[in-house]
Amino acid sequence: DAKTTQPNSMESNEEEPVHLPCNHSTISGTDYIHWYRQLPSQGPEYVIHGLTSNVNNRMASLAIAEDRKSSTLILHRATLRDAAVYYCILRGSVSYNTDKLIFGTGTRLQVFP
């Protein structure tokens, strides 16, 4: 299974942008890059995913390097509710043979008022 590397923790002030990096140098051509986050005492929740192009949704933006060996999750204006553990996950094309998410230890984001 392809592996991702993330910093253990990051800090931000409220209303500032946050850039959460992820390295995935062994990514294969068919791997999608998924981001999930886990708020305290809750199950993980989907944030965003992409393959090659940058992606935007209401929660965040995903910037993918041209060689796809790294990506960055961007929170444009951090709020206190964004304090969570953020997981970067590589996910192959979903097939009937494998469909699991492989979580690392993620990045714990602290947001200060």
Place this chain on the structure above:
Amino acid sequence: DTGVSQNPRHKITKRGQNVTFRCDPISEHNRLYWYRQTLGQGPEFLTYFQNEAQLEKSRLLSDRFSAERPKGSFSTLEIQRTEQGDSAMYLCASSLVGVQGYEQFFGPGTRLTVL
């Protein structure tokens, strides 16, 4: 509330006892997953179902663990002869195959404490 629900939310048991957890997925979702999470770690995959068929089991799922999804709707995870090492948060998720992204929706989890 149309999200994934799990019961019970907390379970305390003595070593050697059997426990069973239930997961109710989002109603139209055909895939259901079980994960386990210990303190400070990310969730670890245990098993998943496509409708009632169990398609993959992790090596983490020892013979003491069994999961079922008898009618392709709710699922149960049973742990027999619990050990202290089984203490963890057990998370259930569901998804709908055929939807772009195959996002997994997680429930709040069942926290198991084995004394």
